[in-house]
Amino acid sequence: MKYISTRGNAPELEFEDVLLTGLASDGGLYVPKELPHYSLDEIRSWRDLPYAELAFKVIKPFVGGAIEDSALQSMINDTYAGFAHNAVAPLAQIDNNEYVLELFQGPTLAFKDFALQLLGRLLDHVLTKRNERGVIIGATSGDTGSAAIEGCKHSDRLDIFIMYPHNRVSEVQRRQMTTIKGDNVYNLAVEGNFDDCQGMLKACFADQSFLKGERRLIAVNSINWARIMAQVVYYFYASLNLGGPDRDMAFSVPTGNFGDIFAGYLAHKMGLPVKQLIVATNKNDILHRAISQNKYEKHPLAQTLSPSMDIVVSSNFERLLFDVYGRDGAALSQLMQKMNTETVEFDAQGMAAVRQLFDSYSVDDDVTCETIKQLYGETGYLLDPHTAIGVKAARECRRDAKTPMITLGTAHPVKFTQAIEKAGLEAPKLPHHLQDLFEREERFTVMQNDLDELKSFVAKTIFA
Numbered sequence: 001m002k003y004i005s006t007r008g009n010a011p012e013l014e015f016e017d018v019l020l021t022g023l024a025s026d027g028g029l030y031v032p033k034e035l036p037h038y039s040l041d042e043i044r045s046w047r048d049l050p051y052a053e054l055a056f057k058v059i060k061p062f063v064g065g066a067i068e069d070s071a072l073q074s075m076i077n078d079t080y081a082g083f084a085h086n087a088v089a090p091l092a093q094i095d096n097n098e099y100v101l102e103l104f105q106g107p108t109l110a111f112k113d114f115a116l117q118l119l120g121r122l123l124d125h126v127l128t129k130r131n132e133r134g135v136i137i138g139a140t141s142g143d144t145g146s147a148a149i150e151g152c153k154h155s156d157r158l159d160i161f162i163m164y165p166h167n168r169v170s171e172v173q174r175r176q177m178t179t180i181k182g183d184n185v186y187n188l189a190v191e192g193n194f195d196d197c198q199g200m201l202k203a204c205f206a207d208q209s210f211l212k213g214e215r216r217l218i219a220v221n222s223i224n225w226a227r228i229m230a231q232v233v234y235y236f237y238a239s240l241n242l243g244g245p246d247r248d249m250a251f252s253v254p255t256g257n258f259g260d261i262f263a264g265y266l267a268h269k270m271g272l273p274v275k276q277l278i279v280a281t282n283k284n285d286i287l288h289r290a291i292s293q294n295k296y297e298k299h300p301l302a303q304t305l306s307p308s309m310d311i312v313v314s315s316n317f318e319r320l321l322f323d324v325y326g327r328d329g330a331a332l333s334q335l336m337q338k339m340n341t342e343t344v345e346f347d348a349q350g351m352a353a354v355r356q357l358f359d360s361y362s363v364d365d366d367v368t369c370e371t372i373k374q375l376y377g378e379t380g381y382l383l384d385p386h387t388a389i390g391v392k393a394a395r396e397c398r399r400d401a402k403t404p405m406i407t408l409g410t411a412h413p414v415k416f417t418q419a420i421e422k423a424g425l426e427a428p429k430l431p432h433h434l435q436d437l438f439e440r441e442e443r444f445t446v447m448q449n450d451l452d453e454l455k456s457f458v459a460k461t462i463f464a
């Protein structure tokens with residue numbers, strides 16, 4: 001499979017290079033040149049497959065011939081064997097024809113595990129084959145960091161540096177990052193906010209001279225195509241378990257960077273009958289405003305009880321816009337330049353088409369807590385604040401009661417006890433494998449919001 005940049009001015013790449021590359025050289029994001037498409041008969045034939053076998057079917061065409069089938073299947077098997085539930089992505093029913101897809105059964109208790117536990121294995125495999133070493137620098141508002149560290153800690157081909165905003169991630173999130181043992185793992189608590197971390201990350205990719213050409217810099221945030229690819233699988237899995245592809249499905253997705261819901265859009269384009277995709281946001285609602293009012297305007301960052309969705313701009317939205325603009329990279333490139341500095345409106349016809357599939361909704365902290373409390377009262381089921389935003393948006397935007405409504409359960413409630421307590425409920429207990437999290441030793445380095453300090457720390461560490 002060939003991959004092209006959304007800005008139309010970077011070389012076409014094969015899977016291996018897309019895996020190892022972050023942004024395209026023209027500043028765009030890589031997307032498949034052509035998507036595989038499946039008939040209903042083919043999709044139906046996958047109905048009884050266990051998660052890891054379904055994952056192999058869905059992922060294989062994206063990898064092309066880059067990795068032998070047996071190696072790919074065994075990496076996928078190992079990845080999902082590490083999840084705490086045999087179904088990997090179980091469905092919990094919360095009302096008539098309404099479900100939560102539990103994507104928090106992985107080692108770090110958020111949906112990021114689906115992609116990052118696999119990504120670590122894919123990177124190690126490819127770097128070993130090439131006899132190369134890589135450096136991961138990542139910026140996280142919480143969940144990406146622990147999942148990436150967990151996924152990469154075993155690789156002796158990788159050094160991993162994770163920046164997070166000092167004192168601004170939840171205690172469970174921080175401890176999940178800082179207590180993972182690994183000689184190749186460095187946690188950097190940056191005196192700044194998530195945007196500052198992301199800004200430094202972008203600057204590292206833009207000028208990699210501090211790596212002296214001896215190491216490859218690898219992205220683990222959702223601009224990395226391999227993350228999106230792994231997330232397509234659970235849309236198929238959920239649908240097949242509820243009577244798909246012979247029924248339409250609706251999905252509500254707690255959204256920040258637009259990676260997770262973009263995977264749902266791809267599943268739809270690959271032939272899965274999806275009737276509705278709901279973009280559920282917190283107060284950081286740039287996507288809600290873009291979809292409902294066709295106005296793309298940056299607002300300052302708001303800190304909320306759902307920190308993993310606290311964003312100013314959503315980088316993966318560019319991948320959808322690429323289709324909205326008829327895959328015209330030059331037109332999109334111009335638009336993206338404009339979006340940096342001013343409020344823009346998108347092509348009206350293109351956005352009307354987007355709204356046939358997508359709806360959007362924004363939920364503030366108070367309503368998030370009310371929703372947690374309400375659902376707990378109705379069912380005894382405890383939602384984390386991100387998932388609660390998804391459930392609320394699902395109930396507000398639902399188009400018909402006959403189509404199963406599936407909210408993606410993006411995190412385990414134990415990660416975000418502040419919202420649970422605000423809802424007047426008791427915080428849940430840590431799952432078995434994290435029982436002693438609060439006794440484990442933490443390792444992190446506090447760092448100024450300073451690019452030179454970051455670069456010299458990385459260089460000093462890897463070339464020591």
Ligand SMILES: *Cc1c(COP(=O)(O)O)cnc(C)c1O
Binds near residue numbers: 254256260308
């Ligand atoms: C990352 C994350 C999200 C947002 O996902 P995107 O792919 O960035 O839209 C939502 N909920 C949780 C718990 C997350 O960790």
